[in-house]
Structure formats: C-alpha cells, structure tokens
Amino acid sequence: MAIASTRCLDCAVRDTALCGGVGADDLASLSAIGRRRTLGAGQVLTWAGDANLLCANVVAGILKVTASTANGREQIVGLLFAGDFVGQPFTEDSTVTVTALVESDLCIYPRERFERVLGEAPGLEHALLRRTMASLNDARERMLTLGQRGAQERIAGFLLDLVDRTAPGGAGGANSIDVPISRGDMADFLALTIETVSRQLTRLKGLGAVALPRGGRTILVRDRAILEALANPA
Amino acid sequence: MAIASTRCLDCAVRDTALCGGVGADDLASLSAIGRRRTLGAGQVLTWAGDANLLCANVVAGILKVTASTANGREQIVGLLFAGDFVGQPFTEDSTVTVTALVESDLCIYPRERFERVLGEAPGLEHALLRRTMASLNDARERMLTLGQRGAQERIAGFLLDLVDRTAPGGAGGANSIDVPISRGDMADFLALTIETVSRQLTRLKGLGAVALPRGGRTILVRDRAILEALANPA
DNA sequence: CGGGATGTTGATGGCAGTCAAGCTCGGTGG
DNA sequence: CCACCGAGCTTGACTGCCATCAACATCCCG
Numbered sequence: 001m002a003i004a005s006t007r008c009l010d011c012a013v014r015d016t017a018l019c020g021g022v023g024a025d026d027l028a029s030l031s032a033i034g035r036r037r038t039l040g041a042g043q044v045l046t047w048a049g050d051a052n053l054l055c056a057n058v059v060a061g062i063l064k065v066t067a068s069t070a071n072g073r074e075q076i077v078g079l080l081f082a083g084d085f086v087g088q089p090f091t092e093d094s095t096v097t098v099t100a101l102v103e104s105d106l107c108i109y110p111r112e113r114f115e116r117v118l119g120e121a122p123g124l125e126h127a128l129l130r131r132t133m134a135s136l137n138d139a140r141e142r143m144l145t146l147g148q149r150g151a152q153e154r155i156a157g158f159l160l161d162l163v164d165r166t167a168p169g170g171a172g173g174a175n176s177i178d179v180p181i182s183r184g185d186m187a188d189f190l191a192l193t194i195e196t197v198s199r200q201l202t203r204l205k206g207l208g209a210v211a212l213p214r215g216g217r218t219i220l221v222r223d224r225a226i227l228e229a230l231a232n233p234a
Numbered sequence: 235m236a237i238a239s240t241r242c243l244d245c246a247v248r249d250t251a252l253c254g255g256v257g258a259d260d261l262a263s264l265s266a267i268g269r270r271r272t273l274g275a276g277q278v279l280t281w282a283g284d285a286n287l288l289c290a291n292v293v294a295g296i297l298k299v300t301a302s303t304a305n306g307r308e309q310i311v312g313l314l315f316a317g318d319f320v321g322q323p324f325t326e327d328s329t330v331t332v333t334a335l336v337e338s339d340l341c342i343y344p345r346e347r348f349e350r351v352l353g354e355a356p357g358l359e360h361a362l363l364r365r366t367m368a369s370l371n372d373a374r375e376r377m378l379t380l381g382q383r384g385a386q387e388r389i390a391g392f393l394l395d396l397v398d399r400t401a402p403g404g405a406g407g408a409n410s411i412d413v414p415i416s417r418g419d420m421a422d423f424l425a426l427t428i429e430t431v432s433r434q435l436t437r438l439k440g441l442g443a444v445a446l447p448r449g450g451r452t453i454l455v456r457d458r459a460i461l462e463a464l465a466n467p468a
Numbered sequence: 469c470g471g472g473a474t475g476t477t478g479a480t481g482g483c484a485g486t487c488a489a490g491c492t493c494g495g496t497g498g
Numbered sequence: 499c500c501a502c503c504g505a506g507c508t509t510g511a512c513t514g515c516c517a518t519c520a521a522c523a524t525c526c527c528g
Contacts, residue, residue, distance in 0.1 A: 067374050070466045073382040077374040088371075090364055095371055122356045129363045130324055136366060137322075137329055139373035140301050140311040146380035147425030148307040151484065183507065191381030193485060198508055214492075232304045385516070417475060427517055432476055448524080 007031070011107070016083030017057045018127055019107075026121035033113045039063075039100035045086065052094040055087030055114045061104020062180050066097045066188070076189040077142075078135070079181075081165060085131055089115050101181050146191050154190040155200040156231035159210070163221055176220045204230075241265070245341070250317030251291045252361050253341075260355035267347045273297075273334035279320065286328040289321030289348045295338020296414050300331045300422070310423040311376075312369070313415075315399060319365055323349050335415050380425050388424040389434040390465035393444070397455055409455040416451070438464075 008031045014020050019030050039045060039061070046054065048068065058080050065078035077096065080086055086098060089111060109117075118125045145154055162177050179186075187194045201219075204210045209226035210219050221227065242265045248254050253264050270293075273279060279297065280288065292314050299312040311330065314320055320332060323345060343351075352359045379388055396411050413420075421428045435453075438444045443460035444453050455461065 065374075067378045069378060069382055071468060075378045075381040077377045088367060090367070096374065119360075122359065125356065125359060125363060126353075129359060129366060132363060132366045132370060133322060133324070136370050136373060139370060139377065140299075140330065143311045143373065143376055143380055144301045144303060144309045146377060147309040148303055194507075195486085195509085196484060199484095202508075234305060428475075429477085429518085430516060433516095436476075450525095 008034075011059065013057065013059050013083040017059075017107075018085045018124070018131060019057060020083075021127045022121065022124050026117070026124050029117045029121060030109070030124070033109050033117065034107045035109075037106050037108050039104045039106065041100055041102050043100050045098040045100065045106070046094045046096075048095055048097045050094050052088060052091055052111055054108050054111050055085070055089060056106040056108040058082050058084045058086060059105040059107055061106075062101045063104055064099050064101050064181075064185060064189075066099065067095070068097070074188055075191060076185065078138070079189065085128065087111065087114075089118060089128070101185060151190075151192055151196050152200050152203070152230050153233065154192065155186075155197065155204070156209075156227045158186065158190060159204075159219065159221065160224070160227050160231060163224070176218060179217045179219045182217070242268075245293065247291065247293055247317040251293075251341075252319045252358070252365060253291060254317075255361045256355065256358050260351070260358050263351045263355060264343070264358070267343050267351065268341045269343075271340050271342050273338045273340065275334055275336050277334050279332040279334065279340070280328045280330075282329055282331045284328050286322060286325055286345055288342050288345050289319070289323055290340040290342040292316050292318045292320060293339040293341055295340075296335045297338055298333050298335050298415075298419060298423075300333065301329070302331070308422055309425060310419065312372070313423065319362065321345065321348075323352060323362070335419060385424075385426055385430050386434050386437070386464050387467065388426065389420075389431065389438070390443075390461045392420065392424060393438075393453065393455060394458070394461050394465060397458070409458065411453055411455065413451045413453045 008014070008019065008027055011017070011019075019027055022030070036059075037056075045056070045063065046052070048066075060082050063080040063086065064076045065080065066074050067077050068074040079101075080098070086106070088094065118128065145157065149157070159177070162179065166177050166180075181189075183194050183197050186192075187197045190197070201210070201212060204227070205212050207226055209221070209223050209230070211222055212219060242248070242253065242261055245251070245253075253261055256264070273295070279290070280286070282300075282302065294316050297314040297320065298310045299314065300308050301311050302308040313335075314332070320340070322328065352362065379391065383391070393411070396413065397409055400411050400414075415423075417428045417431050420426075421431045424431070426434075435444070435446060438461070439446050441460055443457050443464070444455055446453060
C-alpha cells in the first residue's frame, strides 16, 4: 500500500531521514513510490551480486551492510540506524549484502523510480550527496581503525560511538546502552574474533569502565573517561 | 589566471574528470572559477583540521589522502589519479590530508564558489554524486581488505589494481607498471610495515609473478595468474 | 667520493587468531 | 517442575603472522 503524504508527515524519522530535508512537492513524489516493509532479525534485504532493485530509508531498527571475499570471509562495512539511507542508486548490481540485525522497519522505493524522482528533485539529490559524503567520511574513519588500531582501541572506540548514537545527551556519569548486536556482529564490524571481543569486554569490566549485567546484551558505561583514554592511547 | 573555456576543451582529463560529463554552460561556469596549480612531490594540498577552502580535479599525477589518529599513526585512505575529484564540498573543516606523491597538476576551485556552481548545475551535482558513491564502494572494498586479508593477499591485490589503473588493455603476458609510490607509501596504504611489503615482493619475485629491476621503482608483472591466485586464496 | 634516503634481509617478540572446553540462559517437551 | 538441548558467551592453552629491532645493501645527488 502506498504511503499517504500525511503518513510521511507523521513518520518517525521525518526529521532525520533523507526525505526530511526536502520540500512538500518532492515529498509527495517520494511518498507515491514508497512502501513500508518490516524485516525480522536476520532477514536479508539485498544480496551482494543480485540485481540492485531497491533503495530505502530506515524507519526503525538496525541493519548491517556486509562485503565478503571470494572465499567467504565477511566484513561489516557499515551499520544502519533509524533515519539512514540504504541503497546504491544508478548501479545495476548490488555489491553489498544488507541484513537486519534486529526487527527493522523500512520505507522502500523501487530503485529506478527512486532515480527518476532524484532526477526531478535536485534538492533530494543534494541531500543524498551530503549523506553519501558523510558515509565516505565514516568509511575513512573505519579504515583508520581497521588499519591502525589495536583490539582494545577498537572496542573502546566502538562503545563510545554506540553510546553517542543511541543515548545522546548523556554527558557524564553512568550511561547504559542496550547493545543491539551480538558479539559475533561486533567482531565482524571491528575485524576481530568473538573471543577477542569477549576478552576485551571482560577486561573493561575489570577496569571499571563498563558493567556487563549477566543475561542480556546490555552494556553499562560506568566511566566514559576510561574508555576515551583506552580509545586514544598516548 | 582563469582557464579559458577553450583550455577546458583541450584538457588532458576532459573525458574522465568530473567536468567531462557536463554541458557547455556548466563547463563555462567551472572554467570561470578554476585555477591551475602544480604540486611538487611531497607537497601538501590540504591539511586535516584546517579550514576546508578548496576542491579540485586531478589533471596529472598521483596524490594520497591520509587520515591519522590522535597519537600520530597514519593511514592512507585513498589514492587519487588523473581525472579524480578532490575535496569535500559543504563541510567547513577538512578531515583528511591530501599530499602529492609525485609532481601533480590540479585544477583548483575555491570551495564556496564551487558549491555555488554545483547548486546551479544539477548535472554537475549528479556527476559528483556518482563519483562519491564510487569512492564509497572503493572504501568498502578497502575495509574488506584491511579487515580480512593477509599480507600477501593485500600486496597481490594491490598490484593487480595498480596494473588495471595505470596500464589498461594489457590483457595477458608481461605487464609493467612504473610503480609511482615508495615502499613506505605502499605500506601506509595497505596497513603493513615497509619490511613486510619488501618481503612479500621478494617472495613474489621468487614465485616468478613479478620482476623487480634493480634501481627504480618499476615492477614488472610477469604472471598475472599467479597474482590473482594469491589475491584470492581458496 | 661521501652521506642520507630508501630498500632488503635476518632475529626476535607480542598481539590476536585458533582450537578446545565449559558456562549461562532461554526454550521445549517429558 | 525439571531435564535436556542448543545458541551465544566466556575462559584457557597454544600458535602464527606480522611488527619490531637491528644490520646491511643500494641508489641518488651533491
């Protein structure tokens, strides 16, 4: 079912998503071609190598973008949160696999129709350009991490990023994050093994930087300063 | 001195650069604000952290884009060849350092003026979007390399990329590349040490995959198949 | 011819990967 | 209610790859 314009105006990511910074006319064009879809945890949106048929906005949830080598080793090259854009307009084949890490809601556009709207709405294309440049900056920062930082720097930095992304405002003191991804996904993201991630986390617990309530995947950041020190050693 | 439109039409990268896929009007706007500049090997175009004052097209040469950690470790996050675009429109501060690896010619635009032209030339902005998306794909492929591949896979893959970029068409047999960068730069690019790069290269020589004429920085690719096998182990 | 930058080769060590065993927890069914 | 099971996580012992440290070779340029 098509999304009525009014639904767009009520959208949870109205302010942060690509469609947020765009005029009423362009919004109407977008809403005319958008369809809502919910992905269960673990479900795949697009496969690397398949025809590139769709673009989307993330309305809720978390997805991973993965690339893999010919012999099957996998690397998470990006994480997508609410408000993020998914997809590669103007390319025929998808080069990455996009998978939901938790149940996620998307607003999906057929790729070719999305491209047509882009062509008619320079403001939208501009917004997409800015987002893509921001993604490129993220990617460069990740290259720096993957190339130059050790295991504990990666973990500490990752936790800080996660806190800033999911629990904004919490400036000082204890700060909890419901870490939404498994140890395995953390490992794939940071290019470490599950065992190393686990060891570093227990080490952080020992230092009093975090608490790991047993059972869930929650991580409590108890001392941000320690994490910052570990993420940026002398 | 401003570049006359006729000079743009004669430009060495007329076909491959950003300005190549653009109409005559937009080209005129661009040429009105462009200035030529030559950078010697080792000279820096922009420093990370400085105000982001310019964008450019690479007319000739090779430049490196580097990011670095707070404690000074450095990672090359991209290489720029003739025809590539340099810069980050719409951001106030430069997050990366751009340095010429060999003497390079650039066509430089003041950032804010370039942005204005972008705003008036949707075709140009579209072309830039495509380029930025391509860069993002490159970055993702590099993340895969940095995260998942071993030293010899990195070296072999790098040589193959370099051959394809600098010596197109050479389908089979021996293929030479005037490797334009030092061992140190190769190491920074691949996140290895100089010693590891050197060892892997002599190993490739031993396997007959490459020849390393003494003296220069030239590398002769003798057996592409070996490199491909090493770059993609079972 | 000399000196500095760049590259090669060798010896050693450390960090994270691998292999393996055991733990925790949630779910299922007897 | 409890026994069982499997997925995810933790912990330990060992290994291996690449970084580090060090010595030497080579090249370039005055």
